[in-house]
């Protein structure tokens with residue numbers, strides 16, 4: 001449980017959820033939205049004909065959802081007396097948000113119904129309070145951050161992330177890079193980083209918060225993948241406890257909220273909270289989903305009441321899986337090469353093994369990142385094989401598969417996954433015909449040598465800081481663009497974003513020069529079957545680029 005826990009709050013309450021139960025019990029007649037009237041519209045259809053649950057061929061079953069779904073509708077309420085208003089909270093929502101702030105160690109918490117996306121957008125729109133505001137932003141960010149820069153009309157100085165040499169995966173900018181950026185751009189409105197990354201890799205942000213605060217800048221953290229951080233001794237520290245000023249967490253990813261349920265936590269004097277409220281009202285619906293908000297409330301209550309104990313079963317499952325994995329040496333686990341270690345504090349000597357005060361010293365135990373050390377299966381191939389055995393991973397890339405455990409994982413999950421890997425170990429023992437089975441066309445180790453850098457990374461090795469890049473909502477004129485085959489897009493400026501999804505980190509943003517390296521990365525990902533957002537050609541053969549200036 002958070003160190004900010006105060007015993008005088010009634011943590012056992014779940015005010016929004018309780019309001020929904022009371023609403024359902026009240027059986028009052030609805031003369032308000034939503035139009036489904038607590039599911040009544042479907043119940044009426046149900047009464048007209050006998051409905052057989054889950055029998056889609058029945059006539060009425062084609063229009064009536066299953067009972068579980070209908071029951072959810074009974075609690076899908078809106079802003080009426082007693083249910084409060086997310087954009088002007090005075091009752092149950094205010095109470096639920098205050099309880100969340102207590103539980104997560106924030107001064108103030110805001111419920112988000114549009115995921116971390118809404119949090120990132122509103123943070124950027126708050127800090128970049130006028131067009132042309134300079135902001136220091138980690139380059140490998142989720143697309144919502146690039147969209148926030150566009151909406152804000154900001155000028156972004158991109159900070160190159162540090163790449164973990166052991167894995168080839170980008171983590172976040174080093175302390176040195178951030179120090180250099182705040183010195184060069186003292187007028188910047190803030191520093192925006194993402195931690196942990198999609199693979200659960202991270203570090204203690206305390207020294208970075210120190211550098212930002214010394215420069216008078218807020219530290220904003222996209223902690224979408226770390227809503228559970230700081231809540232159990234075996235979990236990495238949370239960004240808030242490291243001193244971050246604004247932190248966005250996808251409660252739906254690593255805790256127990258419904259999809260889209262997220263939170264924005266604030267502390268300290270560096271963010272304009274009145275403006276933030278206004279920005280949140282701009283990017284969030286005026287009819288936020290109560291089931292989603294109630295799920296945030298329930299997720300918080302579970303954690304608040306039971307504390308670290310809620311992770312016991314999930315951690316036991318993950319440990320059982322890792323023990324079993326150790327007996328399958330073919331499938332290796334991603335770990336910090338120097339072992340997990342404490343980050344040096346600001347001013348402290350950097351250990352020789354650490355390239356900068358940053359990078360990768362903490363691994364989320366729930367994000368199990370594995371790879372085929374025999375080099376037979378690519379990450380994509382291994383994912384395909386696992387799915388064939390009924391185990392669906394979170395994500396894969398050309399090398400790794402990310403297996404996401406959580407507080408909800410069980411021993412049976414771990415056992416089935418091990419069973420699948422044992423089977424794959426036998427069936428895919430040697431190189432097979434490449435693409436048909438998702439098997440890598442050549443051994444991974446050959447293709448990705450020691451200098452391997454993951455294709456997600458848009459690394460410009462020649463500089464740590466970009467010049468300020470101006471973002472805006474100004475659409476690119478069609479007549480200024482042309483379509484070119486991905487094979488020959490190098491040298492052009494992109495006219496659209498190229499976003500492998502997941503992880504949703506744009507390889508290029510509109511207007512950015514496509515280097516030879518990035519052009520190759522796009523092709524490699526496309527050929528490996530990666531999915532993209534942003535590319536208008538759905539066959540992924542061509543890319544929209546800016547015509548060369550005459």
Ligand SMILES: Cc1ncc(COP(=O)(O)O)c(C=O)c1O
Nearest residue numbers: 114115116117142222224250262
């Ligand atoms: C790092 C990061 N930030 C933000 C988001 C957006 O989160 P959400 O889906 O909750 O809007 C994601 C989504 O995957 C993400 O990976």
